[in-house]
Amino acid sequence: MGCSASLPERSSNQLGRGNSENGGGQDAKNLRVKLVLLGDSGVGKSCIVLRFVRGQFDPTSKVTVGASFLSQTIALQDSTTVKFEIWDTAGQERYASLAPLYYRGAAVAVVVYDITSLESFNKAQYWVKELQKHGSSDIVLALVGNKADLHEQREVPIQDGIEYAEKNGMFFIETSAKTADNINELFEEIAKRLPRPSTN
Numbered sequence: 001m002g003c004s005a006s007l008p009e010r011s012s013n014q015l016g017r018g019n020s021e022n023g024g025g026q027d028a029k030n031l032r033v034k035l036v037l038l039g040d041s042g043v044g045k046s047c048i049v050l051r052f053v054r055g056q057f058d059p060t061s062k063v064t065v066g067a068s069f070l071s072q073t074i075a076l077q078d079s080t081t082v083k084f085e086i087w088d089t090a091g092q093e094r095y096a097s098l099a100p101l102y103y104r105g106a107a108v109a110v111v112v113y114d115i116t117s118l119e120s121f122n123k124a125q126y127w128v129k130e131l132q133k134h135g136s137s138d139i140v141l142a143l144v145g146n147k148a149d150l151h152e153q154r155e156v157p158i159q160d161g162i163e164y165a166e167k168n169g170m171f172f173i174e175t176s177a178k179t180a181d182n183i184n185e186l187f188e189e190i191a192k193r194l195p196r197p198s199t200n
């Protein structure tokens with residue numbers, strides 16, 4: 001997986017805002033949301049997406065080239081549906097300059113680190129700063145500490161993740177794409193935090 005290099009459509013818009021220029025189908029009960037995943041190479045971005053979209057885990061997941069696109073719709077308890085249009089970016093340094101193509105116009109950014117790698121936590125903070133500078137002003141930001149199943153090798157205390165997220169107005173969660181722990185919860189919590197288009 002992660003081998004399909006693709007570019008976002010130029011007209012990517014502020015999804016989840018009730019406009020219809022994204023092809024319609026967008027109303028107060030049926031949201032469509034552009035979501036981008038960012039983070040160091042190897043933290044598990046593609047595995048999180050694969051787990052969420054297909055319910056699978058790939059222990060031999062290949063590095064993503066450029067970015068890959070997948071979508072998944074979920075239903076919330078209030079009968080709202082949210083279609084996530086997910087851009088899974090490549091974490092390798094050589095692709096860093098492409099990132100703005102994917103986070104521009106995104107309604108949601110999920111910044112991922114690996115709880116067993118302090119370096120990846122530092123890189124996550126770099127992405128948060130970049131999003132604060134260049135992302136949409138009302139972007140929903142989530143900080144995700146992945147590979148929570150590897151707690152014996154933990155380098156990033158959960159408290160550090162919680163505090164950093166709090167300071168930066170982000171939603172925080174630890175996940176495991178391997179065990180599926182908190183993967184659906186991550187997307188459900190994001191869905192609950194989306195600004196709702198007005199109903200009139």
Ligand SMILES: Nc1nc2c(ncn2[C@@H]2O[C@H](COP(=O)(O)OP(=O)(O)OP(=O)(O)O)[C@@H](O)[C@H]2O)c(=O)[nH]1
Nearest residue numbers: 041042043044045046047059061064091147177178
């Ligand atoms: N133990 C464990 N391994 C994981 C988890 N998530 C991903 N991995 C492993 O971590 C490696 C990298 O996962 P990817 O999802 O390809 O990483 P990525 O963030 O997409 O990397 P790039 O595409 O290079 O940016 C793979 O060997 C996965 O099997 C997890 O939750 N737990």
Ligand SMILES: [Mg+2]
Nearest residue numbers: 002046063064
């Ligand atoms: Mg990847």
